[in-house]
Amino acid sequence: MSDDLPSSYDVVVVGTGLVESIVAAAAARIGKQVLHIDKNKYYGQHWATFNYDDVQQWVGDKGEAPSPTHDPVDNLQFLATEESRRLVSDISQDWFGGVITKPKEPPKKSEAAAEGDAKADSTDEAPVTETLTADDTKAKLASLSRKFNIDLAPKLLFFKGPMVDVLIKSQVSRYLEFLGVQNILLCVNGVIELVPCSKSDVFSTRTVTIVEKRLLMKLLTTLQSYKDDSEELKELENSTFEDYLKQQNISETVQHYILYSIAMATQETTAAQGIKQAQAFLNSIGFCGNTPFIWPMYGTSEILQAFCRLSAVYGGIYCLNRNADFLVNVENGPCEGVYSNGGILKAQNVVVSTGLVPSCYVNRESPSECYQRAVLITNKAVFPGGKEGISLLTYPFLDSSFDPITLLELNSNTSSCPKGFFVVHLVSRKGKQKTPYEDFDKLIADIFSPSGEGDKPTILYKLLFTVDIISSTQVSDLPANVHSCSGPRCLSIDFHSSLQEAETIFKRMFPDDEFLPTPEAVEEVASEE
């Protein structure tokens, strides 16, 4: 073989998506020999975080030709992993002119300040502005490429959510840094409002009358009091959350706050589901500021990289830029392993991204989860009245013409962009649009302005794409020792479903072992403390 990789493993993981990476970490953690490979040169597949140049490459990448098929040898059949059928479609990008506020450059350390990691905060005097044409923008972004960290699949963590629990328990959290989300916003009829989320917010908000405050407080308490699997909750399975809220004697504005921002629900969400979602939100309030969310610094890909590091720390072997084909016994037996770089790598278990599963196992008829994404680079915050920092905005369509759009705005503190810029992510369910992105066009017309009129932000760069995730439920008849992992489900804001999926796969492989246990106390601190 062309390299010195060991030839047999407990688990070979193909693809470095989040689910795959969690499984790799969990297996290595309990002492299993793990090989983790990815055909790309970067971590994360559809979960990747890219700088601006990487985005350009990704947009230009039309997908590779399928790997050559091999002749069967000794009853073994090679099945090519496929990603030639791209899961991403309708990609387009555009650049626009606009005015940017240049960060004040402190003497000498100009690089450091723009990097956003330095404490060198500029106390701005008169802001210096720069007017860019579309071509200028293009050149500017290219020159600042590495200062952007652009997520294909941006996601947040509920502070009291299961992902944070696992990160802390496994101590993977030690590799990561987070920022709290500062503003929860709602845009209805073109007007952006700050949503009061906590009791203290409700108390201080000026958008709600005193009488309503009391009703809202009471309702928030009621929502939190429903017990899982209780009869009350079961009875609410047949009505919508919207109808439930309408019966609560609260104004339409407050109904919208709860329906769209707190429960992050749609008009179709059942009352039981809406209550559960509201609970997840409300239970995480008050720990990290006035919102329930935290954002991983440098982007969502950091989380999967942190799991990969845990895996490596426990002996997992990492190989990027390397393809693998499956090796299957033609007699319908178990998967023997993978075929990679001209050699056979035996494996007890193979874990693979659904996007790489040979198409003969994928049922494309069954409904898949398809969503639209936009990445905007802008020059101003969408809500100047909010706190400086990350904002999460929901943009519902009250006439139900489309599902709500989720907007996540990241400023330079997150290291997503250099000072003077913002990165705005849009996500919406694909389905009701007659032409791609027509719902985004409405949001953009409401919130942004090409000329910056009314203090609205200007879009300098716009990337659009549609993602069609293959869920592991669409994969069937795989050999029992092959486990498939879904891609990012961007329609839910958090990582919960991916974490559950990873744990399920782990339990299927190692039913008697603990999932990501706390490391035994490693003597770490040698000297005094």
Added chain:
Amino acid sequence: MANRSGPQRPNGTAQAKICQFKLVLLGESAVGKSSLVLRFVKGQFHEFQESTIGAAFLTQTVCVDDTTVKFEIWDTAGQERYHSLAPMYYRGAQAAIVVYDVTNQDTFGRAKTWVKELQRQASPNIVIALAGNKADLANKRSVELEEAQAYAEENQLLFMETSAKTAKNVNEVFLAIAKKLPKNDQNVNPSVPVNITAWLTICVLRAGHF
């Protein structure tokens, strides 16, 4: 030191300043990265050091004047072997030691690549030290001291030949880095993220949960 800033504490308490830094190790497999850390942190050396398993990172402190410098030392965990080091490894690193083996010219070539990689990927202010390890095997050397020194000077790197086995220059290289690091007040600024564990701990304590 030009960078030492911050006025004396007004109340006159003799509280020593503590600064914490993330330091990453880079270099080819088997040049002795882990051995250097083990020597520095625990004063130990094992002739047949296993590839690193099980430690998230090690910490060790050194004192520079009135400041305690606490290093959080990250090892590659073997991810460098197949050129698959995750970018998160460099994130927020304020210092790096790029290690090569003085008896192996190839590892010196690779060290240069790592330096370039750091200059491309890491924070622009990162303090980089080049360490020619296994200096106890100088009779088998294939990388000349002068060659490495010239390269280090050209690229403004700290440079020492070290031996994890004899402990030669091991503490010294960490101390040299500690001296060069800017020891600004690391007051927590709410808009600047801090290490999540610390941050979560604060939040958790404050909330009285978990």
